[in-house]
Structures are given as structure tokens and as C-alpha cells.
Amino acid sequence: MSRLDPPRVTRRSFLSIASLGSFFAAVGTAAAGLFRLPNPAVLPGPVRRFKLGAPEQFTPGSETLFAEENLVLFRDDDGFYAISTTCTHLGCIVSRAKQGFACPCHGSRFDDRGNVVGGPAPRPLPWLEISRAADGQLVINADNEVPEGTRYRV
Amino acid sequence: MATATREFIRNLHDLPHTVKDAWFRLGKTPESEREESQATFHSLFLHIHSVRVHVRTLSPTLTFGLGLMATGTFLITVVTGLLLMVYYKPSTDLAYQSIKDIHFTVYTGRFIRNIHRWAAQLMVLTVLLHMARVFFTGSYKKPREFNWLVGLGLLVMTLALSFTGYLLPWDQLAYWAITIGSNIANSPRELTDAIGITRWMDPGGFQKRLLLGANYVGQDALIRFYVLHVFLLPVALVTLLGVHFWRIRKDGGLARPEDPMGGKAEWGGAHRTVFEPIPTKTYGLMALVRGQRPTVNRGPENTVMSWPHLFWAELAVFMVTVATTLVLAFYWDAPLKELANAAIPENPAKAPWYFLGIQELVSYSAFTGGLLIPVIVLAGLALIPFLDRRSGGEGMWFGTAGEKPVFRYSLVFAALVTVGMLVFTVNFGWLRNWFPDVHQMWIIIFNPGSLLVLIFAAWSLVVLKRQDSVRLAAVSLFTCFLVSFTILTYFATVHRGPNWHFYWWPSYWPVH
Numbered sequence: 001m002s003r004l005d006p007p008r009v010t011r012r013s014f015l016s017i018a019s020l021g022s023f024f025a026a027v028g029t030a031a032a033g034l035f036r037l038p039n040p041a042v043l044p045g046p047v048r049r050f051k052l053g054a055p056e057q058f059t060p061g062s063e064t065l066f067a068e069e070n071l072v073l074f075r076d077d078d079g080f081y082a083i084s085t086t087c088t089h090l091g092c093i094v095s096r097a098k099q100g101f102a103c104p105c106h107g108s109r110f111d112d113r114g115n116v117v118g119g120p121a122p123r124p125l126p127w128l129e130i131s132r133a134a135d136g137q138l139v140i141n142a143d144n145e146v147p148e149g150t151r152y153r154v
Numbered sequence: 155m156a157t158a159t160r161e162f163i164r165n166l167h168d169l170p171h172t173v174k175d176a177w178f179r180l181g182k183t184p185e186s187e188r189e190e191s192q193a194t195f196h197s198l199f200l201h202i203h204s205v206r207v208h209v210r211t212l213s214p215t216l217t218f219g220l221g222l223m224a225t226g227t228f229l230i231t232v233v234t235g236l237l238l239m240v241y242y243k244p245s246t247d248l249a250y251q252s253i254k255d256i257h258f259t260v261y262t263g264r265f266i267r268n269i270h271r272w273a274a275q276l277m278v279l280t281v282l283l284h285m286a287r288v289f290f291t292g293s294y295k296k297p298r299e300f301n302w303l304v305g306l307g308l309l310v311m312t313l314a315l316s317f318t319g320y321l322l323p324w325d326q327l328a329y330w331a332i333t334i335g336s337n338i339a340n341s342p343r344e345l346t347d348a349i350g351i352t353r354w355m356d357p358g359g360f361q362k363r364l365l366l367g368a369n370y371v372g373q374d375a376l377i378r379f380y381v382l383h384v385f386l387l388p389v390a391l392v393t394l395l396g397v398h399f400w401r402i403r404k405d406g407g408l409a410r411p412e413d414p415m416g417g418k419a420e421w422g423g424a425h426r427t428v429f430e431p432i433p434t435k436t437y438g439l440m441a442l443v444r445g446q447r448p449t450v451n452r453g454p455e456n457t458v459m460s461w462p463h464l465f466w467a468e469l470a471v472f473m474v475t476v477a478t479t480l481v482l483a484f485y486w487d488a489p490l491k492e493l494a495n496a497a498i499p500e501n502p503a504k505a506p507w508y509f510l511g512i513q514e515l516v517s518y519s520a521f522t523g524g525l526l527i528p529v530i531v532l533a534g535l536a537l538i539p540f541l542d543r544r545s546g547g548e549g550m551w552f553g554t555a556g557e558k559p560v561f562r563y564s565l566v567f568a569a570l571v572t573v574g575m576l577v578f579t580v581n582f583g584w585l586r587n588w589f590p591d592v593h594q595m596w597i598i599i600f601n602p603g604s605l606l607v608l609i610f611a612a613w614s615l616v617v618l619k620r621q622d623s624v625r626l627a628a629v630s631l632f633t634c635f636l637v638s639f640t641i642l643t644y645f646a647t648v649h650r651g652p653n654w655h656f657y658w659w660p661s662y663w664p665v666h
Contacts (some may be wrong), residue, residue: 003205003489038367038378039240039360039363040363040365040374042365043363043368043369044367044368044372044373045368045369045370045372045373051320052531067497067498068497070496070497070663089337089520090332090333090334090337090338090341090516090520091333091337091495092330092333092334092499092503093496093498093499095275102653103653103654104499104500104501104502104503104652104653104654105330105334105499105501105502105503105654106517106654107517107653107654107655108517115590116586116590117586117587117590118583118586118587118588118590119654120516120517120518120519120520120586120597121349122344122348122519122520122597123347123594
């Protein structure tokens, strides 16, 4: 046997390497498993479906700010649409500017349809899904986004 | 009378003396060096110091006591934090009211809260300055690479402690700063959205959920931040702090140039000749530490007894720290805005001052400014001692040749570049203002923040080539980032107003 031959793996060293390996695998899995607990299975929070009122309350060409719900409801000749006022940059609430929307935190600018025209925001303001409740009121589902330009016709 | 009774009465009579002796085991002020060393190593709290300390270590202008100040401010926050925990209630319904109670009703509550706040601010400041001191004195070099990494860990812990503490008052400032902060954790989504893989891989969303326990800042977020702030992070920080101190001892005290063999001692007068080791003699088991320091083949000439020299110095630093904190806390109150309101953000919503530099970068791109650049900077800092491996100049400000000029040039260069970039951005905007339809990927890659990083990297490569020294390249890069960080912090503090617009002075802000 020359010096260059790889050393023979004895049963003892094989078993100790294997047991050490399984030990570290178990510790690693357990450590990763610890992160399962703080990762919430159910996201708490209020229901983000809002009843905004009967469609007749909103005249064509009007826009109504719902501050608590963080959205603006528009009605034009084609129908209703709602734009979220939560900035897509870092979650501040945009306010209505002379033209479009402006974010107070980092200066993002959006036009009247929510498209980014300046600042760091990566995406346009989301358009939200509109439906009607059984009593005829408009309902906004703020968790569901619809493509820009989608109108809800009464 | 029985002997036992007599003995009992005598012991009772001696009680004041015996109890005093148990507490003060030496029984008097140490008079000889032997007694001084006993005073040091017979006390648990003093024995983390060596018995003798090098005179250079005691030079105020070597360290400015910054590490000690950081420790002092941390101890202050621990004591005042425990007191605040007596009244604070981590619930969204009660938190704000309990802070108001502490501030307006609880006896000394306002003062204690102010001290907590100011000590936390000073801790961030002194930790940053301490890091700059260690860098510019070349004290991270072998064998102190590991302790440099531990120090970086402590910097991260300090910032995390400060960030988690920010939410607890549950006022407008807290709510919106944490909304922004947690959305920065969410900002990898900017990248995954731009590539279009968020549906399958969403590390940003995972980080945000882990931090907030929800999709918004609410009760779950508050309790998580509370646990991090009052338990997990302090315990982790104390552990790391122990390692940090332990390594200082094991690495042979503070970094300093080697004492020359032979010649005159720096301290102790002309009658002290420098120790010449006898080759056959072995010098004590205490010397079994890394490297040659502190005692192998080294004489005690340039050292003084830790008791009293070092302890007086440390006491003085602690007193200055406490006094500064008390004065600041006495005159300036910790802020408390209105109750958190999810419908109306603060305008401007500003992070604490040490995050404002990052907030300025975030206003270009959330992912690049909030995560990518901080991670690059931390990684760069961590790599310094492993890329700059040549010894020399340890323990001296700008210790190797050419460091001062490189520092000065880099300072001017970084200041010009940063100010130029800010002037340009304020006047002309950036990609989105010129090409509204530009793909987000371009903004993530190419924005004022990433451009600054690239320019500084190029500058330090030029220094590397021209000066032919890794240390000088490191000095130039470190200086650039330090200067840029300072300017960005100043700019975002003073010149950014409502809607993150530029104003010359906060008094020009529009009035609502």
C-alpha cells in the first residue's frame, strides 16, 4: 500500500461520520422548522370587503374618497371603478393631487388612472374589484385587483 | 455561660466587621502592585480586564473611549428599559395610552423615557464612530479579524434594537416608520415582480409575514417587535458583547504597534531599561494566548497597573456618558405624536436619523436602496480584514504611509459626487420622470444609489492601481461610504419635507 492510496474507511469512521451527518441534518431541519411557527398559517386582519352605498348616490363624473377604506371610487360614463390609495412603493397612503395622486413618504407620483409618472413606485396603483351586494349596494373587494380600465356597469 | 453561647455573642458583636470583610476582602485600598493586581482579578466584574495595561491603550486620542461609551449607553438602556416595562403594555389598544401615562403621569416617567431614547440614539452614534475608529487605526488586522466580525454583528443588533423599539409607542411616527420598514423587507418583490416570478418565489412576502405576522402593521406586529426588543435582541447582544470583550483579551488587548526590543521605556522614567528576555527562561502560563502578546518575551515597561489607571479612565468615560445622556434627556423630550392612524400617513414620514440616509436611497428604489446596498455595504465591511491582510500600522490613526492623503482626497471626492448626485436628482428627477414607461428592472439596476456605489467602487479600484496598496483602497472606499452616508443623512434630515420634496429649510414647509 503506497502513501498515495486513499486511507481505508474503517467501519468505525464510517459510522461516526454517518452519525455526525445525521445529527447535523436533524439539527438543521429542526432549526428550519422553528421558522414554521412564526410564519403565520392564517393571516389575521379585518375583512377587506366594503359596502360603499347604492350606485345612485354617485353621479357620473364624480369621485369619492373613502379614507378609512384607503380607496377612491370613480364613476364615469362607462361605469364605476375604484383605485387603491395604498402606494405600491412602501405602503404609505397617497393623496389626491391636482393631477393624479401624490405619495407623502417618498414622492411617488401617479396620474388619474393610477399609472406611475414619477418617483420610486414600481407598479401602478391597483384597480379594485367591484360587485354588488344582495341589497343592491356597491361592494369593493380590496384584496382583488382587476386590470386597469375595467369598469363595473350598473 | 456555655462556650457556644459565648461564641455566638462574640460573633454577633463582630458582625459589622465580618460582614464588611466579606464584601471588601482586601480590607483597604491596594498599596502594592501585588494588591492592585489582586483587586483586579479577585472581582468578577473587574477581572475581564488584564492586571496591567499598555500605556498606549490609555491614550484618550487612540480610542476616545467610544467602545466603552457604547457599552455605557447600552447599560443605561437596559436599566431604563426595565423601568419602562413596568408600565408599558404591548397591545394596540393600550400601548399609546401607557406611553402617555409614562410621559405625563408616572413619577419620573418622562425623564426615564427620555433617557432611554437618548441613550439609544447615543448608542447608535458611538457604535458607528467606534467602527470608524477601529477601521482608521487599522485595528481589524490579524489577529483581530474575528472580533471585527463580532463588532459588525453588534452594529446590526444595535440598529435592530433601535428599529424594534420605534414601533412600541404606537403613535403616528411609529406606525408609519414600521409600515415603511416592513415594506422594505417586502421589497425583493420589486425584483421578483420585475422578473415575473413572484407567484412561485416570494422571499419578500415571507420576510414581511415573518416580521409582522400579518399583511399590515397590527397587534401581531406589535407583540413580535416587543418580544424582539425586550428579550431576543438584548440577550443576543449581551452574548455577542461577551464574545467581543473576551476576544479583546485573547487577541492581546487593544491593537498597538509592537514595542521595540531594547531602548528606553515609554513610561516609568529613564531608570527603567527595556526588558531583555533570557532565552532559557519560560515566562508564565498566562502567555498561552494567540500571537506573542501580551507577555511572551515582552517586558512590563510600557504597561501600568489597571488598578487604578485603567479603572479611573473607564469610570471617567462612564460618567461622561451618563452625564451627556442626562443633560440631553433633561432638555429634550422624546417625541410622541398622535395615536397611530392607518388612513393618514405622517407627512413627511421620516425614519430615525440613522436610517434617513437609507430612506433617501429608498426614495430612488425600495429594493436597491433598502436591501441591496445595505447588504453590499455590510458584506464589504465583513470582507475588509480578509482582503487587507498586510500587517503594519495597527493601533495608530492612519498608521501606514499615504493613508492621510488618500483619506483627504476620498473625503473631497465622495462629498462632491454625493452632493452632485443630489443636486442632479432634485433638479432633473430620474428615469421615471423622463421615460414614464421604463421597465422597473432598469430603475432597480440604475438609480442614484447604485450609481454612487459603482462610482465609489471605481474610485477605490483606481486607488488600488495607482497606490498599489489594498489598505489604501480600503481606506478610500470606507471614507467614501462614511462621507456619503453622512451627507445623505443630513440631506434627508434637513432638506426633505412634505411629499419628500426638496426644501432649503424645514421652516419653508407648507403649513396644512
